[in-house]
Amino acid sequence: MPEGAIRLKGSGVEILSLCDGVRDLKSIISELQSRHAATDPTQIESEVVEFLNELRKKRVLDF
Amino acid sequence: MTYTPLALIAELTHRCPLHCVYCSNPIEMQARQNELTTEMWNSVFAQAAAMGVLQLHLTGGEPTAREDITQLIAHGREHKLYSNLITSGLGLSEKKLEQYRAAGLDHIQLSFQDSQESTANEYAGTKAHALKLKAAAMIKKFPLAFTLNIVIHRQNISRLAEMIALGESLGVDRMEIAHVQYYGWAFKNRAALMPTLDQVKQSMDLIYAAKERLKDKVRIDFAAPDYFAKYPKACMGGWGQTSLLIDPAGRVLPCHSAMVIPGMTFENVREKPLAEIWASSAAFQKFRGEDWMKEPCKSCDRRTQDFGGCRCQAYLVTGDAQATDPVCSLSPNRDLINAKTTEAATNQAQVHKVQDTWLYRKQ
Numbered sequence: 001m002p003e004g005a006i007r008l009k010g011s012g013v014e015i016l017s018l019c020d021g022v023r024d025l026k027s028i029i030s031e032l033q034s035r036h037a038a039t040d041p042t043q044i045e046s047e048v049v050e051f052l053n054e055l056r057k058k059r060v061l062d063f
Numbered sequence: 064m065t066y067t068p069l070a071l072i073a074e075l076t077h078r079c080p081l082h083c084v085y086c087s088n089p090i091e092m093q094a095r096q097n098e099l100t101t102e103m104w105n106s107v108f109a110q111a112a113a114m115g116v117l118q119l120h121l122t123g124g125e126p127t128a129r130e131d132i133t134q135l136i137a138h139g140r141e142h143k144l145y146s147n148l149i150t151s152g153l154g155l156s157e158k159k160l161e162q163y164r165a166a167g168l169d170h171i172q173l174s175f176q177d178s179q180e181s182t183a184n185e186y187a188g189t190k191a192h193a194l195k196l197k198a199a200a201m202i203k204k205f206p207l208a209f210t211l212n213i214v215i216h217r218q219n220i221s222r223l224a225e226m227i228a229l230g231e232s233l234g235v236d237r238m239e240i241a242h243v244q245y246y247g248w249a250f251k252n253r254a255a256l257m258p259t260l261d262q263v264k265q266s267m268d269l270i271y272a273a274k275e276r277l278k279d280k281v282r283i284d285f286a287a288p289d290y291f292a293k294y295p296k297a298c299m300g301g302w303g304q305t306s307l308l309i310d311p312a313g314r315v316l317p318c319h320s321a322m323v324i325p326g327m328t329f330e331n332v333r334e335k336p337l338a339e340i341w342a343s344s345a346a347f348q349k350f351r352g353e354d355w356m357k358e359p360c361k362s363c364d365r366r367t368q369d370f371g372g373c374r375c376q377a378y379l380v381t382g383d384a385q386a387t388d389p390v391c392s393l394s395p396n397r398d399l400i401n402a403k404t405t406e407a408a409t410n411q412a413q414v415h416k417v418q419d420t421w422l423y424r425k426q
Binding site for chain 1: 117284
């Protein structure tokens with residue numbers, strides 16, 4: 001993303017820092033589910049997918 | 064109000080194998096012996112990073128004409144800047160790309176002048192097109208984010224669909240399609256470059272359709288032709304607000320073309336710290352914020368969105384750098400712009416036989 005920048009907050013930073021080019025979507029979700037065991041896992045899954053889809057639309061990342 | 068720059072445009076050299084008829088370099092170019100050294104650039108990158116800059120645009124001229132380009136890329140990475148190499152692609156090789164990538168290059172922007180070789184070479188002033196196609200194929204072999212840049216204008220706009228198809232076939236991640244902006248050499252060649260209103264409308268339809276069609280594959284960034292717009296562009300995101308440019312000799316400018324405004328003195332990184340030049344030099348203060356504005360900008364609701372438009376354009380067209388950007392429909396000088404677009408519409412002969420009239424940069 002050569003022009004413009006994205007300001008990330010809390011969970012966005014955590015999700016994006018797991019995007020290391022090695023982990024796939026599934027393992028990112030399960031990592032976050034195990035880190036946040038108190039949160040509904042389906043909610044984590046849908047939020048991660050929504051966030052990453054949004055970044056894909058901006059062509060910031062691919063998966 | 065303090066401002067944090069996000070992008071540093073490092074104009075490493077004005078030397079270039081191309082002589083594009085719309086080149087954004089100033090008319091008075093810097094010679095090689097005046098260029099900053101590797102160590103001076105390294106210091107500039109460190110200072111910029113400390114000020115909060117995130118992106119480093121390595122440009123020129125042709126930035127790879129610098130023999131120390133790999134080292135400069137490495138210095139950018141050392142200071143954690145996201146680096147973008149803006150290149151013509153001439154002289155590129157897989158070996159060099161391997162070196163750039165290993166040094167930490169993140170992104171490469173390759174320019175094309177047209178989809179059709181004969182005219183692409185005509186606008187570039189040299190036989191560049193075939194070499195660019197080879198460069199694109201080489202770039203694809205590396206894990207680099209890849210942008211195709213094309214400037215569109217009166218003479219090539221009818222091939223816009225082919226140009227988008229070229230970008231698709233090259234497999235780029237992003238296309239930057241920019242209507243020519245009338246500064247530098249483009250201002251000199253304005254009559255031959257100015258599209259008609261019909262051409263502009265057709266190009267917009269094509270761009271929007273392509274954006275929709277390619278939305279999950281290729282990002283398309285589009286620079287609209289402001290002579291045909293109702294309101295001016297938010298030039299550089301405001302004077303001295305988000306970006307700074309350093310020319311080959313070390314002078315610090317708020318944009319590519321600020322040098323045209325008379326009476327301005329631009330300070331040099333050889334003499335002063337970059338942060339001081341950014342924060343308090345007269346040139347950066349001159350049109351920052353709103354205090355300098357005249358009517359109709361001064362009381363206009365849009366002043367926080369477009370910052371009065373472009374100071375260089377205001378000067379080039381009206382002779383007053385403080386005036387409202389004349390492309391604005393609220394500007395008392397809008398008729399000066401209308402005269403040029405009307406002239407373009409009526410002068411159909413210019414669509415052909417312009418080859419003999421181009422003014423090319425010498426260097």
